[in-house]
Amino acid sequence: MENIRERLKYCTRIVVKVGTSTLTYDTGKLNLQRIERLVRVLSDFKNQGKDVILVTSGAISVGAAKLGPLHPPTSIAEKQAMAAIGQGILMHVYGKIFGEYGQTTAQVLLTKDIVDNLHTRKNACNTLNTLLSMNVIPVVNENDTVATEEIEFGDNDTLSAIVAALVDASLLILLSDIDGLYTCDPHRHDGAVLIPEVYDIDVHIESIADDKGTERGTGGMRTKIMAAKIAGGYGIPMAIINGNEPHNIYELIEGKDIGTVFIPDKNGKKESNAIC
Numbered sequence: 001m002e003n004i005r006e007r008l009k010y011c012t013r014i015v016v017k018v019g020t021s022t023l024t025y026d027t028g029k030l031n032l033q034r035i036e037r038l039v040r041v042l043s044d045f046k047n048q049g050k051d052v053i054l055v056t057s058g059a060i061s062v063g064a065a066k067l068g069p070l071h072p073p074t075s076i077a078e079k080q081a082m083a084a085i086g087q088g089i090l091m092h093v094y095g096k097i098f099g100e101y102g103q104t105t106a107q108v109l110l111t112k113d114i115v116d117n118l119h120t121r122k123n124a125c126n127t128l129n130t131l132l133s134m135n136v137i138p139v140v141n142e143n144d145t146v147a148t149e150e151i152e153f154g155d156n157d158t159l160s161a162i163v164a165a166l167v168d169a170s171l172l173i174l175l176s177d178i179d180g181l182y183t184c185d186p187h188r189h190d191g192a193v194l195i196p197e198v199y200d201i202d203v204h205i206e207s208i209a210d211d212k213g214t215e216r217g218t219g220g221m222r223t224k225i226m227a228a229k230i231a232g233g234y235g236i237p238m239a240i241i242n243g244n245e246p247h248n249i250y251e252l253i254e255g256k257d258i259g260t261v262f263i264p265d266k267n268g269k270k271e272s273n274a275i276c
């Protein structure tokens with residue numbers, strides 16, 4: 001069987017999703033050391049001629065931390081307000097650090113209704129692809145300030161898979177607080193074993209992915225499996241690797257045995273921009 005990991009080095013358009021627990025400390029504030037390392041790796045990929053799209057979480061956490069511990073969000077409106085505060089801080093930090101490596105970033109905020117509607121989906125698609133043609137790094141998040149239940153993705157794992165489809169990416173990487181998909185949640189069970197490759201997301205795989213993640217993450221493994229299904233449907237491989245050391249992305253791309261790689265169904269659509 002062809003080694004999918006060997007092929008990862010040829011991926012030219014990469015979507016990287018980073019979650020709140022990877023981006024922030026327990027204080028809710030940004031882990032600048034880690035962000036700097038991540039930005040350096042992604043900028044290096046740009047210098048190699050690859051297209052890079054960053055899907056970032058963290059707006060609510062960073063906004064709440066800015067207001068201080070006396071203001072924990074208690075309602076949806078407060079979370080939305082905190083996202084409005086935090087999103088600006090996130091973009092300022094990304095803009096500054098990517099700028100130090102000569103890269104230009106652009107903020108793209110999406111909600112589910114935008115992607116569900118043919119007309120607005122086409123607009124999102126055109127904007128993302130035009131930014132990439134301009135050599136810009138789109139920095140994507142859910143538009144939390146307006147997202148309520150009916151129009152939200154609810155988690156950035158799913159959002160990142162949709163974004164990967166919108167730009168016809170060759171690889172989606174989820175940076176998690178764990179090394180990949182295990183036979184059961186290692187935080188709750190002993191004897192969990194890492195699964196290096198998944199060829200078929202069947203009921204067994206779905207049953208081992210728990211939705212209870214860490215306190216600061218959303219969705220646990222279940223939303224990551226949903227993301228792998230969406231990406232796989234468009235012929236896009238997805239990897240889950242530990243984001244504690246952004247250098248891990250190099251190892252993955254070099255074909256090293258790291259994380260879990262979901263191999264897409266050969267019958268996946270894989271028409272160019274099939275979703276648009």
Ligand SMILES: Nc1ncnc2c1ncn2[C@@H]1O[C@H](COP(=O)(O)OP(=O)(O)O)[C@@H](O)[C@H]1O
Pocket residue numbers: 019020021022175176177178180181182183184185186187208209210211212213214215216217218219220221222
């Ligand atoms: N089968 C599984 N394998 C690995 N982790 C799992 C599994 N089931 C549930 N999890 C949980 O999912 C968590 C990762 O998801 P999450 O908390 O949403 O954080 P993030 O989005 O930052 O990766 C892990 O820390 C782990 O506790």
Ligand SMILES: N[C@@H](CCC(=O)OP(=O)(O)O)C(=O)O
Pocket residue numbers: 018019020021056057058059060061083141142144154155156157216217218219
């Ligand atoms: N859009 C939200 C994060 C949603 C989300 O999926 O968070 P995470 O599980 O940390 O990737 C924010 O920026 O705070």
